[in-house]
Amino acid sequence: MDIFDFYRKDRWPHVFCPGCGIGTVMNCFYRAFNELGLDLEKTAFVGGIGCSSRIPLYINSDALHTTHGRALAFATGLRLSRLDLSVVVFTGDGDLGAIGGNHFINGCRRNVDMTVICINNNIYGMTGGQASITTPHDYQSTTTPYGNREYPFDLAEIAVAAGANYVARWTTRHVHELTKAMKTALQKKGFRFVEVVSQCPTNFGRRNKMADPTQMLEWFRESSVRRDKARTAAVDHVDLNLAGQITVGEFVSRDRECYEELLGVGKHGV
Amino acid sequence: MSDAKEYFVQGNEACVEASLASGLKFFAGYPITPSTEVAEGLARRLPKAGGVFLQMEDEIACISAVIGASWGGVKAMTATSGPGFSLMQEAIGYAAMSETPVVLVNVMRGGPSTGQPTRASQGDVAQTRFGSHGDYQVIAFAPASVQEMFDLTVETFNFSEKYRVPAFLLSDAEIGHMRGLLRVPPNIEVIDRKELGVRRQDKASEVPDSLVHPFPTFGRGHKTMVTGMTHTDDSRIEPEDPVVHSELVTRLNEKITRSRKDINRWEVINEDARIMIVAYGSSSFGAREIAANDRRIGLLRLKSLWPLPEEPIADVAGKCEKMLVCEMNLGQMYPHIKRVALEAGCKTVELLPKIGGDPQKPSEVRSKLREMGVI
Numbered sequence: 236m237d238i239f240d241f242y243r244k245d246r247w248p249h250v251f252c253p254g255c256g257i258g259t260v261m262n263c264f265y266r267a268f269n270e271l272g273l274d275l276e277k278t279a280f281v282g283g284i285g286c287s288s289r290i291p292l293y294i295n296s297d298a299l300h301t302t303h304g305r306a307l308a309f310a311t312g313l314r315l316s317r318l319d320l321s322v323v324v325f326t327g328d329g330d331l332g333a334i335g336g337n338h339f340i341n342g343c344r345r346n347v348d349m350t351v352i353c354i355n356n357n358i359y360g361m362t363g364g365q366a367s368i369t370t371p372h373d374y375q376s377t378t379t380p381y382g383n384r385e386y387p388f389d390l391a392e393i394a395v396a397a398g399a400n401y402v403a404r405w406t407t408r409h410v411h412e413l414t415k416a417m418k419t420a421l422q423k424k425g426f427r428f429v430e431v432v433s434q435c436p437t438n439f440g441r442r443n444k445m446a447d448p449t450q451m452l453e454w455f456r457e458s459s460v461r462r463d464k465a466r467t468a469a470v471d472h473v474d475l476n477l478a479g480q481i482t483v484g485e486f487v488s489r490d491r492e493c494y495e496e497l498l499g500v501g502k503h504g505v
Numbered sequence: 506m507s508d509a510k511e512y513f514v515q516g517n518e519a520c521v522e523a524s525l526a527s528g529l530k531f532f533a534g535y536p537i538t539p540s541t542e543v544a545e546g547l548a549r550r551l552p553k554a555g556g557v558f559l560q561m562e563d564e565i566a567c568i569s570a571v572i573g574a575s576w577g578g579v580k581a582m583t584a585t586s587g588p589g590f591s592l593m594q595e596a597i598g599y600a601a602m603s604e605t606p607v608v609l610v611n612v613m614r615g616g617p618s619t620g621q622p623t624r625a626s627q628g629d630v631a632q633t634r635f636g637s638h639g640d641y642q643v644i645a646f647a648p649a650s651v652q653e654m655f656d657l658t659v660e661t662f663n664f665s666e667k668y669r670v671p672a673f674l675l676s677d678a679e680i681g682h683m684r685g686l687l688r689v690p691p692n693i694e695v696i697d698r699k700e701l702g703v704r705r706q707d708k709a710s711e712v713p714d715s716l717v718h719p720f721p722t723f724g725r726g727h728k729t730m731v732t733g734m735t736h737t738d739d740s741r742i743e744p745e746d747p748v749v750h751s752e753l754v755t756r757l758n759e760k761i762t763r764s765r766k767d768i769n770r771w772e773v774i775n776e777d778a779r780i781m782i783v784a785y786g787s788s789s790f791g792a793r794e795i796a797a798n799d800r801r802i803g804l805l806r807l808k809s810l811w812p813l814p815e816e817p818i819a820d821v822a823g824k825c826e827k828m829l830v831c832e833m834n835l836g837q838m839y840p841h842i843k844r845v846a847l848e849a850g851c852k853t854v855e856l857l858p859k860i861g862g863d864p865q866k867p868s869e870v871r872s873k874l875r876e877m878g879v880i
Binding site for chain 1: 575726
């Protein structure tokens with residue numbers, strides 16, 4: 236399938252800023268989906284509210300653009316009502332980890348069959364650059380003009396602890412690894428979580444001396460540490476995400492029974 | 506009714522049976538008094554009926570999952586009470602904006618806040634209509650017996666499907682927990698939503714497509730786009746366009762207000778009485794006893810609350826001299842009923858509010874009528 240058949244060309248121009256990482260994620264996702272030969276008509280896409288949650292509306296299939304933070308709950312209902320449909324959720328750090336944190340934890344725990352791709356740009360981009368739950372300590376945003384006093388959340392570690400079947404984190408600098416992780420996620424069953432650390436040059440980079448998107452990608456390259464190496468490097472390092480280093484790689488890949496199997500309601504998707 | 510099966514059940518159990526009879530296939534719930542028996546009943550019954558029962562992490566997740574399931578093409582419902590209902594408001598607005606048929610059972614208890622978990626109230630009737638932001642319309646029914654918990658649950662499903670709108674069964678702790686006779690008729694009329702690409706001759710198809718668009722179920726190749734943002738008929742997001750917004754929101758409201766005569770349900774006792782009491786649900790108990798024994802006193806009992814049954818209210822208001830509204834709140838339907846009644850020529854419209862958990866006793870209604878100088 237051509238990329239212009241996968242995405243809805245008639246919905247252009249899109250809302251994303253120049254230099255945004257979402258385009259990279261969309262490209263990687265298309266490649267993963269296409270290389271696996273999956274069926275768009277048998278896949279439904281769900282998003283919450285925010286820049287990343289707009290992706291489903293550009294995909295040439297069924298899309299549910301929901302309320303802020305609740306995408307996983309909507310996706311749970313949709314998936315369990317239609318076991319013939321695979322469900323993919325696109326969400327962001329604010330949507331998934333802040334307002335939707337409870338649904339995230341319980342979504343991982345419940346282990347319903349779905350792929351969740353979280354584009355973590357460390358900021359509320361759509362509303363103009365407020366600090367999010369993943370904004371690194373001391374970094375600037377419109378709501379942290381004296382530097383972020385809080386410490387960030389580690390979404391991938393939470394997903395592991397909460398019981399997701401598959402958890403991986405990559406950055407928009409790691410396009411091959413990211414595509415491969417998406418492919419793995421799409422093929423597994425249960426709750427599959429892929430976090431993509433992504434650049435928001437407009438609202439994050441600009442206020443943190445990285446207005447050029449390539450500066451942000453370079454920053455990702457320099458601060459990324461592969462998980463196997465991070466195990467030793469990151470001991471006692473609570474601020475795993477961005478301030479010091481970004482631990483990337485596959486965090487867990489297991490085959491706990493997914494919720495549909497536990498309910499006995501039928502086969503899982505994909 | 507000789508073929509009807511008879512049961513002695515609780516109001517909430519009658520609701521469970523009615524939801525199954527209506528074709529419920531997805532329920533998401535969260536424990537909350539006094540609605541919990543609905544979730545417990547469906548946890549037992551729904552899996553055996555081929556449906557999915559889900560206990561979610563909070564009420565926001567419940568209503569969200571229910572909306573998601575509805576887009577999968579199944580009938581979906583949740584049940585809650587005051588605090589949970591407050592949490593659901595944003596998603597109710599989403600269901601109205603995205604025209605998602607969902608059923609919400611609210612077994613009302615005393616508020617505000619945690620209030621009286623085990624006591625009855627009608628404190629959520631205004632929230633049902635005005636709780637979410639923006640202009641929207643919903644459909645709401647108010648049962649006054651175990652039998653009506655069944656009958657009106659079926660109606661709630663039917664009208665939710667027919668008009669693609671969130672619809673509510675506004676029960677309360679009194680009726681939800683009351684035990685009584687339930688007659689399940691052998692033939693129950695069930696209306697299914699008008700689906701895009703599916704031709705069917707039924708009640709849902711009577712509604713013009715211009716008012717209620719055919720439902721584009723997920724996974725049928727429609728490339729459906731559902732959003733809570735301002736959108737055109739072909740789902741193009743146009744949040745900046747004043748005309749698109751105005752046309753969309755006007756249609757969402759008009760599809761319900763124009764269908765008022767189809768939706769509204771009521772009962773009148775002593776229709777020629779000069780004194781009319783207007784009540785619904787538990788607040789009609791005292792008035793019903795009085796009207797049954799005194800031909801001078803009439804009762805208009807509203808079985809549906811939203812859209813406001815203006816025609817029956819105006820009808821009795823035009824014939825009576827004085828009107829008394831009984832509610833188990835401090836007057837939530839009263840201003841709306843009063844407006845219609847005064848416009849129809851009724852001279853006096855008074856309110857007998859009662860909160861605390863007990864419905865108005867006949868003696869309390871009688872003393873109010875005495876105070877009004879009508880008996």
